[in-house]
Amino acid sequence: MDIFVTLYRLHIIPFLKKWNLLNYILGSIDIFAITLAFQCTYFIYFSGQGGLFFTDRFYLIHFLWILPLWLLILYFIKVAEIPRTKRYRVLFIEYLQSAIVLFILLTFVYFVFKLYIIPRLFLTEFTFLGFLFLFISRLVEYKAFKSYRAKGYNRINIVLIADETSEPFIESLLSNKEWGYRIFTIFTESTSIKDKYEKKIIILPGKFVKVLSDLMEVDLIDEVLYLKGKVNPAEVREIIRSCEELGVTFKLKLKESKIKLTNAFKTKIADEKFLTFINVPHNPYSLALKKIMDIFISLLVIIVLSPIFIIVGSIIKLTSPGPIIFRQARVGLRGRQFFLYKFRTMVANAEDIRKHLGDKNEVDGPVFKMKDDPRVTKIGKFLRKSGLDELPQLFNILKGEMSLIGPRPPLQSETVQYKRWQLRRLSVKPGLSCFWQIKPERNNIRFDKWMELDLAYIDNWSLRLDLLILVKTVGTVFKRSGL
Numbered sequence: 428m429d430i431f432v433t434l435y436r437l438h439i440i441p442f443l444k445k446w447n448l449l450n451y452i453l454g455s456i457d458i459f460a461i462t463l464a465f466q467c468t469y470f471i472y473f474s475g476q477g478g479l480f481f482t483d484r485f486y487l488i489h490f491l492w493i494l495p496l497w498l499l500i501l502y503f504i505k506v507a508e509i510p511r512t513k514r515y516r517v518l519f520i521e522y523l524q525s526a527i528v529l530f531i532l533l534t535f536v537y538f539v540f541k542l543y544i545i546p547r548l549f550l551t552e553f554t555f556l557g558f559l560f561l562f563i564s565r566l567v568e569y570k571a572f573k574s575y576r577a578k579g580y581n582r583i584n585i586v587l588i589a590d591e592t593s594e595p596f597i598e599s600l601l602s603n604k605e606w607g608y609r610i611f612t613i614f615t616e617s618t619s620i621k622d623k624y625e626k627k628i629i630i631l632p633g634k635f636v637k638v639l640s641d642l643m644e645v646d647l648i649d650e651v652l653y654l655k656g657k658v659n660p661a662e663v664r665e666i667i668r669s670c671e672e673l674g675v676t677f678k679l680k681l682k683e684s685k686i687k688l689t690n691a692f693k694t695k696i697a698d699e700k701f702l703t704f705i706n707v708p709h710n711p712y713s714l715a716l717k718k719i720m721d722i723f724i725s726l727l728v729i730i731v732l733s734p735i736f737i738i739v740g741s742i743i744k745l746t747s748p749g750p751i752i753f754r755q756a757r758v759g760l761r762g763r764q765f766f767l768y769k770f771r772t773m774v775a776n777a778e779d780i781r782k783h784l785g786d787k788n789e790v791d792g793p794v795f796k797m798k799d800d801p802r803v804t805k806i807g808k809f810l811r812k813s814g815l816d817e818l819p820q821l822f823n824i825l826k827g828e829m830s831l832i833g834p835r836p837p838l839q840s841e842t843v844q845y846k847r848w849q850l851r852r853l854s855v856k857p858g859l860s861c862f863w864q865i866k867p868e869r870n871n872i873r874f875d876k877w878m879e880l881d882l883a884y885i886d887n888w889s890l891r892l893d894l895l896i897l898v899k900t901v902g903t904v905f906k907r908s909g910l
Contacts, residue, residue: 464557509572512697526558573605582609585650591617592656640669650676671706674854725821749775757836765828768819772807832893833858834881852881860900
């Protein structure tokens with residue numbers, strides 16, 4: 428029996444996907460591999476003493492700073508996530524590179540802090556075993572993911588602008604299902620591509636490429652790939668403009684290294700090189716730190732404020748009938764839906780009452796807000812005023828559906844009313860707080876201004892900006908200046 432069919436039948440894969448646990452499992456395997464390497468090395472050198480290195484306070488302390496150091500190196504070298512089209516030898520070189528960088532840093536620390544009590548050969552063997560165990564575990568994971576994607580899961584939806592020179596690449600995408608690329612549509616004037624693939628893929632004439640912007644607006648498109656042998660600059664500029672407007676990644680097949688275009692970086696799919704355009708922040712190191720910050724701060728706040736979670740949950744349950752946590756479908760990164768968690772601040776049948784309050788809306792645009800909303804409970808007013816109702820969204824952050832800082836996730840009913848330029852706010856992961864959230868009179872801000880603030884955040888993003896908004900958000904909570 429197919430293992431993935433079995434895992435789906437047992438609801439294991441849906442559970443892992445729902446809680447976004449795969450990244451945590453992969454991270455745990457990396458931690459286990461490094462820990463096992465340290466333990467094996469310890470056993471080799473201190474076999475006479477027996478036991479685990481955890482019982483040796485000196486080695487335990489050093490392990491506790493070496494472990495996160497190696498994990499950070501893996502993250503910055505971009506081997507912390509499962510690749511799609513990398514060759515095994517490339518993976519080998521990347522993991523070897525991480526081991527070399529770690530060994531150099533360990534050697535530096537060894538001599539600077541005079542850690543001569545640790546045998547130098549201990550560090551060498553640990554680095555080698557760590558590299559070996561990490562590489563072997565990643566090979567197994569890579570093979571498992573390739574099989575998983577070959578079954579049609581974890582796909583990236585792409586649109587191709589192609590000509591007759593693109594056939595080999597199209598064929599490689601279709602024949603290598605384990606890469607996880609789903610060709611949604613091909614725009615081409617090539618009769619051979621049309622004859623060969625029109626039964627499998629939607630083929631549209633190249634002259635209709637102008638409808639691409641409408642296609643991206645109504646369908647879930649992740650990337651647009653321009654594969655033509657001869658680049659039409661005007662056509663490329665128009666497509667880039669549409670992609671940037673909607674926050675869709677655009678890749679231009681790169682044949683000559685002489686081509687120079689702004690706001691682009693080089694990427695690779697299989698053996699093909701691309702210039703990738705994306706109108707969102709692209710700083711791998713800062714984005715890596717942002718992700719680490721999201722996980723660390725969310726976990727810390729959940730642990731520290733766990734008594735408040737219990738108290739608030741108990742009061743909600745005792746003061747009004749209905750669930751403690753309100754789950755609502757929201758729109759996330761590039762239009763993907765997820766369930767947002769909040770402490771319930773309204774009566775249980777709030778959605779039904781909302782239908783009769785349409786003319787009471789006090790803000791412009793598709794969002795509904797009402798200062799004295801009759802649906803809000805007494806405890807709900809306090810939770811909203813203090814911002815405590817948002818705390819359960821820390822679990823959305825741990826699941827990878829949200830970030831600490833980013834545009835607030837909208838409802839589907841709101842996004843269908845967005846103007847075209849407003850859709851770009853969906854090009855980044857939604858957040859717990861953003862520019863609009865920290866404004867003292869945020870509920871008096873016009874909808875278009877709100878959208879402009881979100882786009883200004885995207886265009887000017889930096890870690891410093893995130894930290895500034897985070898600090899101001901905490902201030903907003905203490906001042907109770909929310910709705």
